Amino acid sequence: MIAMLLRDLKLSVRAGGGALIGVLFFMTVVAVIPFGVGPDLNLLARIGPAILWIGALLASLLGLDRLFQAEREDGSLDLILMQETPLVLTVFVKCVAHWIATGLPLVIASPLLGLFMNMDEVAIGATTLTLLAGTPAITFIGAAGAGIAVALPRGGLLVSILVLPLAIPVLIFGVSAVYAAIQEPAPFLPPFLILVALNLFFAVIGPVAAAAALRLSSD
Amino acid sequence: MRLVAEGLSARRGEDLIFQDVSFEIAGGEALVVKGANGSGKSTLLRVLAGLLPAEKGTAKLLAAAQPVERLSEAAHYLGHRNAMKRELTVDENLSFWKAFFGDFAGGTGVSADEAAESVGLGGIVHLPFGYLSAGQQRRMAMAKLLVAWRPVWILDEPTAALDAAAEAMFAGLVTAHLAHGGIAIAATHQPLGLEGVKELRMKGFEYSSLETWA
Numbered sequence: 001m002i003a004m005l006l007r008d009l010k011l012s013v014r015a016g017g018g019a020l021i022g023v024l025f026f027m028t029v030v031a032v033i034p035f036g037v038g039p040d041l042n043l044l045a046r047i048g049p050a051i052l053w054i055g056a057l058l059a060s061l062l063g064l065d066r067l068f069q070a071e072r073e074d075g076s077l078d079l080i081l082m083q084e085t086p087l088v089l090t091v092f093v094k095c096v097a098h099w100i101a102t103g104l105p106l107v108i109a110s111p112l113l114g115l116f117m118n119m120d121e122v123a124i125g126a127t128t129l130t131l132l133a134g135t136p137a138i139t140f141i142g143a144a145g146a147g148i149a150v151a152l153p154r155g156g157l158l159v160s161i162l163v164l165p166l167a168i169p170v171l172i173f174g175v176s177a178v179y180a181a182i183q184e185p186a187p188f189l190p191p192f193l194i195l196v197a198l199n200l201f202f203a204v205i206g207p208v209a210a211a212a213a214l215r216l217s218s219d
Numbered sequence: 220m221r222l223v224a225e226g227l228s229a230r231r232g233e234d235l236i237f238q239d240v241s242f243e244i245a246g247g248e249a250l251v252v253k254g255a256n257g258s259g260k261s262t263l264l265r266v267l268a269g270l271l272p273a274e275k276g277t278a279k280l281l282a283a284a285q286p287v288e289r290l291s292e293a294a295h296y297l298g299h300r301n302a303m304k305r306e307l308t309v310d311e312n313l314s315f316w317k318a319f320f321g322d323f324a325g326g327t328g329v330s331a332d333e334a335a336e337s338v339g340l341g342g343i344v345h346l347p348f349g350y351l352s353a354g355q356q357r358r359m360a361m362a363k364l365l366v367a368w369r370p371v372w373i374l375d376e377p378t379a380a381l382d383a384a385a386e387a388m389f390a391g392l393v394t395a396h397l398a399h400g401g402i403a404i405a406a407t408h409q410p411l412g413l414e415g416v417k418e419l420r421m422k423g424f425e426y427s428s429l430e431t432w433a
Contacts, residue, residue: 003318007307014306075300078270082291083320218270 001093008097018063023105026059030113041118048117049127049178056106064142065156072150087211095143103135126181134174137199140206141166147213220246220283222402226276229266236262249403254421260406264375268296284325294371301360305349309359317366326368334362353380374405
């Protein structure tokens, strides 16, 4: 399993791996917002956490469709399906590798992009923390979509559409936890704990659904 | 160890590809599946590898070195596609599969270097897989059979894209595998250069029979 994790990480940084595509897209989205909204610093600071979360959500969806498709195209998926190792576990490890390669860079880039949005240090810290807790959930949900779309030649958009409704709760609780941290009366912990719970929930459901979809997709 | 298939039938979509295929192979024996294009050779092999559900019938591995729930756990499958990543070096590919497969009871796999040596491409394991020619890629995919021990080899057109020397090399690999008590099932048009193998002729929708190849 460690071998699978290392191999996927290596693949993600080699030519065509696309580890940096997501973070570049994230930067592009957030960097153009101040130009579109205008130089109203208070407004930027107010919408900043939401923009960062939306950008991170969209960037996470990029490249999810390749999670199993690349394996299927070169025949590796057949061999993965045949093993004694539970498929759910393999899928889980692939999700973790995908998150480290594409989700973690988003979390690391978010404090810098927070500065673009004139956010103060508490808001930046809260956004980074909620992204750290929330982006794995998006990957796990996305794995289920990627499993369903694995046999389709243009599955990318379909994955995003399939996944988006399930990712909305993650977005809602992520953003509300950040606003709870920066606005006085609302407590930070309840929405943040729900976000963590969503993460754990999808860490179980996502790989199970993806494994079932992959088993049915073989032909 | 025996591999017993009883009354196998398989469907692709609506169409019945073959029905009532039965055979039995003991350890050290090979089965060559022959037949015209579209007669169901690949489908039969994918059913045996557990990649397609059988409509009817079962395929089981009896008296193996460790109890198996599914035949696929004890099998290597070499399909049309090589299952190697173009971006990784040959060594990284083979080492990954070695670690991921793990050995089945009753044998041990060789290291990535030795496996590449066995297929006659010892010096080039440091190259990315995508740099190799089609024939070399195929041979490296065969090296994958050696890095982890599996008693059953399921081979779909193994020698396509290979020259005569590589075919002889591959016959040697299969013979060594059989001598170790393994089982090989190959679908092929070319003679594999093996002696005394059983032959299963797929006839599309007609009845398929099993006969011993003299």
